[in-house]
Amino acid sequence: MRDIQIDRSEMAPSILPADVPELSDDECLACLARAVEAPDSARLDEVAALIGRLAVAIE
Template identity: 70%
Template sequence: MSDSQTVIIRPVPSIVPSDSPALSDDECLVRLAKALEQQDSGHLDEVARLIGRLAVTIE
């Protein structure tokens, strides 16, 4: 028998935040466009999440 080492892989966080709803790319773009059209600074968190979601897709 040969000696082998077992490497334990720890779970790592996903690139995509888990609090984001599952959206298609098209749905994400539509929501982003609506949020930008409203020009409301209260939507900045949503805009950032949507941009992040699309950036992950592009990579």
């Protein structure tokens, strides 16, 4: 019987938010600090994505 290779990387969704660029934890925390420094409702999605990015790293 032949071995069949299956690429499973497409099957599982990533737990990292897709709209956050590759940042180190320190860079992400600095971006979050700047985003919440001056409250702006237009940046809520960015703040949520950064918090989600940090929460994944903590788990």
